[in-house]
Amino acid sequence: MIYTVTLNPSLDYVTRLDNLTLGVTNRAQSETIFPGGKGINVSRLLGNLGIDNTALGFLGGFTGHYLQKTLADTHMRQAFTTIAGQTRINLKIKATIETEINATGPAITDQEVDNFLENFGLLTQQDVVILSGSVPRSLDPAIYQQLLVKILAQGARFVIDTTGEQLQSALRSHPLLVKPNRGELAQLYHVSLDTQDDYIKWGRQLINDGAQYAIVSLAGEGALLFTDDAEYFAKPVSGQVKNSAGAGDSMIAGFIGTWLATGDALESFKMAVASGTATAFSDDIATKQKILEIYQQVNIIPLDR
Numbered sequence: 615m616i617y618t619v620t621l622n623p624s625l626d627y628v629t630r631l632d633n634l635t636l637g638v639t640n641r642a643q644s645e646t647i648f649p650g651g652k653g654i655n656v657s658r659l660l661g662n663l664g665i666d667n668t669a670l671g672f673l674g675g676f677t678g679h680y681l682q683k684t685l686a687d688t689h690m691r692q693a694f695t696t697i698a699g700q701t702r703i704n705l706k707i708k709a710t711i712e713t714e715i716n717a718t719g720p721a722i723t724d725q726e727v728d729n730f731l732e733n734f735g736l737l738t739q740q741d742v743v744i745l746s747g748s749v750p751r752s753l754d755p756a757i758y759q760q761l762l763v764k765i766l767a768q769g770a771r772f773v774i775d776t777t778g779e780q781l782q783s784a785l786r787s788h789p790l791l792v793k794p795n796r797g798e799l800a801q802l803y804h805v806s807l808d809t810q811d812d813y814i815k816w817g818r819q820l821i822n823d824g825a826q827y828a829i830v831s832l833a834g835e836g837a838l839l840f841t842d843d844a845e846y847f848a849k850p851v852s853g854q855v856k857n858s859a860g861a862g863d864s865m866i867a868g869f870i871g872t873w874l875a876t877g878d879a880l881e882s883f884k885m886a887v888a889s890g891t892a893t894a895f896s897d898d899i900a901t902k903q904k905i906l907e908i909y910q911q912v913n914i915i916p917l918d919r
């Protein structure tokens with residue numbers, strides 16, 4: 615079974631306008647609310663591909679209730695822990711440029727954390743747990759480390775998609791996959807990344823630091839895959855970007871869903887790029903049909919070492 619963990623789910627309130635001017639009242643042209651949170655996005659894309667998975671995390675309040683209802687039609691098992699606090703709303707402003715305000719998230723009590731941890735008692739070596747996104751401010755920042763102790767003790771594998779110190783310390787526990795984007799990679803190693811040589815140097819460092827596979831996603835510039843002994847570049851597919859939120863989460867879902875079925879890293883990377891791109895070219899998380907259409911256009915080049 616694939617489990618996704620979203621400690622800080624969200625409703626993504628996407629508002630579109632021509633121009634955003636600070637300090638005045640702006641009038642939007644349209645607005646839509648999408649289910650959000652990185653692990654939930656991974657679960658939704660896996661579901662769209664028909665891959666069974668279980669979504670874990672904390673949900674509460676009217677926003678949590680709405681999220682649960684919206685997800686009821688999708689192909690995922692929901693095993694969220696109910697909390698008294700309220701699931702956050704993240705604001706995504708699509709104007710000439712995209713601006714995001716991600717909220718901090720609700721307070722979570724010790725009892726609620728204990729209830730959540732009960733989900734991690736019966737994992738097997740066949741299970742993969744995907745830990746994604748930020749930790750709400752009210753939780754111990756070491757919670758990912760606590761989860762890793764439980765996951766690894768039962769022989770299950772994990773993927774982690776977070777930032778900074780939490781990502782750095784998780785690398786030591788040998789994640790199956792990490793997928794920083796350009797900014798997250800720069801932040802992790804406190805470097806500035808300007809050229810493809812920089813991306814390759816610091817992407818390789820993710821493997822040296824403990825990851826089995828690493829993808830560095832470069833938005834409209836494509837992506838890089840690092841394995842133990844090889845590096846590959848996926849050229850960007852051209853098309854019209856509609857909403858790139860969830861593109862990175864879709865990559866993780868595409869990679870892990872294919873890797874568990876085939877064990878083939880290159881094929882999994884191709885599916886990861888198709889999934890990320892298809893989501894960037896969709897209003898919401900991509901459908902299977904859109905992913906398979908983009909898949910035909912993905913071009914992967916091995917890099918000389």
Ligand SMILES: Nc1ncnc2c1ncn2[C@@H]1O[C@H](COP(=O)(O)OP(=O)(O)O)[C@@H](O)[C@H]1O
Pocket residue numbers: 794795796830831832833834835836837850851852853855858859860861862863865887890891894
């Ligand atoms: N503008 C774009 N054009 C083409 N592909 C894109 C675009 N934005 C994202 N993608 C695809 O989605 C992947 C993940 O996007 P990225 O923005 O790097 O991740 P994240 O959502 O984690 O920040 C990219 O590596 C690329 O394959």
Ligand SMILES: O=P(O)(O)OC[C@H]1O[C@](O)(COP(=O)(O)O)[C@@H](O)[C@@H]1O
Pocket residue numbers: 622624625626649650651652653655704716746747748749858859860861862863864
């Ligand atoms: O947990 P964080 O880091 O605040 O991120 C949450 C946000 O990430 C998203 O899951 C999108 O993720 P990506 O664009 O990085 O793939 C949104 O749906 C959500 O609002």
